[in-house]
Amino acid sequence: MSLTEFTCIQCPIGCPLQLTHEGREIVEVKGYSCKRGDKYARQEFVDPRRSLSTTIRIDGALWGRLPVKISGPIPKDKVLDAAKTIHQLRARAPVERGQILLENILGFDGIHVVACREMAKTG
Ligand code: SF4
Missing domain, CATH: 3.10.530.10 (CPE0013-like)
Incomplete structure (x- = not known):
């Protein structure tokens, strides 16, 4: 298993997120304080997107x-x-x-x- 770390950018708090994965398959996400962080980490791992x-x-x-x-x-x-x-x-x-x-x-x-x-x- 591997660990990829992100900083949640969905609000100013910036929770540190840890996403564990086996290859491209997500096992779990930790570190978020609300569901937006979990969703953000999964999206960021699979298909990172940004507004402009x-x-x-x-x-x-x-x-x-x-x-x-x-x-x-x-x-x-x-x-x-x-x-x-x-x-x-x-x-x-x-x-x-x-x-x-x-x-x-x-x-x-x-x-x-x-x-x-x-x-x-x-x-
Ligand atoms: S996980 Fe929730 S509280 Fe933490 S930075 Fe993301 S949006 Fe903010």
């Missing part, structure tokens, strides 16, 4: 940057590619909160780049 929030340029608004995020987590090893793709986007005001700015990022079905806030057109 950043900003892009926007024209015609009071501010020059628009906060955006992806609408769901993607595989951890694709986050950098996603960030590069997002940073090539440029929005134009007006923008609604939740507005889709790019559909199916990197081909992930149903994972869109969305605006995190509304930005009115100026002038």
Whole structure:
């Protein structure tokens, strides 16, 4: 049996998690203070995923940057590619909160780049 350790990132407490496995088969998870930690360790071992929030340029608004995020987590090893793709986007005001700015990022079905806030057109 092998041990893989994680730090839970589901809340600021950051519980240290220990996942015991036989090859790719999970035997048990220890160290969590709530069920979210158990779920996180199992997901992290099988298919680690991350969310992504950043900003892009926007024209015609009071501010020059628009906060955006992806609408769901993607595989951890694709986050950098996603960030590069997002940073090539440029929005134009007006923008609604939740507005889709790019559909199916990197081909992930149903994972869109969305605006995190509304930005009115100026002038
Ligand atoms: S296991 Fe629960 S309490 Fe511990 S860091 Fe994760 S979410 Fe927070």
